[in-house]
Amino acid sequence: MSKFIVDSNFFIQAHRSIYPLDVVQSFWIKVKSLSDNVTIVSIDKVKKEIYDNSSHEDELKKWCEANLPSSFFINTDSVLQNYISIVNWTNSMSHHYTNNAIQEFLETDLADPWLVAFAMSNSWTIVTYEKSEPNRKNRIKIPEVCNQFNVRYINTIEMLRELNENF
Secondary structure, three states, rough: OOOEOOOHHHHHHHHHHOOOOOOHHHHHHHHHHHHHHEEEEEEHHHHHHHHHHHHHHHHHHHHHHHHHHOOEEEEHHHHHHHHHHHHHHHOOOOOOOHHHHHHHHHHOOOOOHHHHHHHHHHHEEOOOOOOOOOOOOHHHOOHHHHHHOOOOOEEEHHHHHHOOOOO
């Protein structure tokens, strides 16, 4: 069975607009089930993005604390070698991306490059709402990095279909 690593927008976008915690509880029950059986995981940097987000996200933070296993957010120390490869590639793309885009992508606590590094290291699929925009110059998107490093990415609905999940 495939394993999936979820981006912070998997939680944040779902909570804010697609599957609000107070309206689509069955989605969040499914997320808990998938996390309990380790079909989905995430990384420490995603946890930081969720937990450090505005007070608007307090409800999401509380849900994560109450429902996700302590092992859900995996430490990224073990994927440093692949992270360095991503950093080197990103820095080599100054002919395409703006300096601000490169600096933003490589910010210490930004989860995106670490997600790709984790997926590379473990042959897992990234679940994100980001879409490929190869001509964009002012932001480096997860799909462009995945395409460069042959890492698979899909969105939440595609993941649920692959898993034959419904609710």
